[in-house]
Amino acid sequence: MGNKKKGFALPLVLAIMLALSALAVVMMELATNRFSIYSIASERERLYNAAQSGSEWGKARLWESRNSLNSEQKSYTGELGSLAVTKTSGEELAFNLSVPISSPDITVEVTILDCNYNPDSAVYSGNLPPVRVFSGDISTSSSTPDGTSAAISPDELTFLSSSLKGEHAFVIRSKAIGKDEKELVVESMVAIRYGEPMEMHVLYWQIKN
Numbered sequence: 001m002g003n004k005k006k007g008f009a010l011p012l013v014l015a016i017m018l019a020l021s022a023l024a025v026v027m028m029e030l031a032t033n034r035f036s037i038y039s040i041a042s043e044r045e046r047l048y049n050a051a052q053s054g055s056e057w058g059k060a061r062l063w064e065s066r067n068s069l070n071s072e073q074k075s076y077t078g079e080l081g082s083l084a085v086t087k088t089s090g091e092e093l094a095f096n097l098s099v100p101i102s103s104p105d106i107t108v109e110v111t112i113l114d115c116n117y118n119p120d121s122a123v124y125s126g127n128l129p130p131v132r133v134f135s136g137d138i139s140t141s142s143s144t145p146d147g148t149s150a151a152i153s154p155d156e157l158t159f160l161s162s163s164l165k166g167e168h169a170f171v172i173r174s175k176a177i178g179k180d181e182k183e184l185v186v187e188s189m190v191a192i193r194y195g196e197p198m199e200m201h202v203l204y205w206q207i208k209n
Contacts, residue, residue, distance in 0.1 A: 046103060047176040047184035048207070053101045054108040054174030055186050061093055062112060062170060063200055066192050071134055071168060074117040080127055085112045085170055107177045115169040115189070129171035130189070166194045169203065185209055 062069075068087045076082055084095040094110045101108050116134040169191040176184050185208035192200050 043178060047178050050101050050103050050106045050108050050176035051174045051184050051186040054099055054110045055172055055188055057099045058094060058110045058112050058172035059190060065093060074114050076117055076119055083113045083117055085114045109175045111173045113171045115171060132169040134168045167191045
């Protein structure tokens with residue numbers, strides 16, 4: 001009788017041990033997945049914060065250069081660099097420029113583009129900033145309303161009002177590059193209004209990816 005009880009108990013113990021082992025595997029898998037999701041979210045947050053720092057750097061760079069910016073209307077030549085913001089001296093403010101941030105394992109590149117350009121010769125490119133002419137005395141021969149561009153997707157920035165005389169608009173793109181070449185781009189459009197007092201304000205802000 002005793003041997004029969006032992007023989008019955010052994011398979012039961014083995015079944016329980018097998019079930020516990022399977023449960024442990026499932027718990028470990030769940031923990032690994034949760035850690036992976038947390039790591040991805042954490043990395044994206046770090047990239048976002050870094051890109052934001054680059055965007056603020058770009059705003060500060062524009063503001064400190066406000067009295068020496070080249071206000072002449074640019075022409076798009078097929079290269080994005082032709083729209084890079086420059087000073088009257090010809091010095092470029094920032095085009096794919098690496099800027100210092102507090103995270104040593106993240107690189108931030110800032111580009112500042114001039115929205116005061118003629119898009120007529122432009123081919124389609126999703127990288128082009130919207131057209132917003134600097135002065136009411138300057139106009140493009142394009143039929144596209146100010147604040148949009150025929151060279152960008154038509155659903156972007158249609159809410160922007162016509163350009164104001166004495167207001168110069170710029171696009172600041174800040175790209176944060178982290179581990180495994182993961183990227184996050186923050187873009188904002190700002191305008192410097194020349195007058196008394198001179199001021200800067202944000203027209204839009206968005207995460208590009």
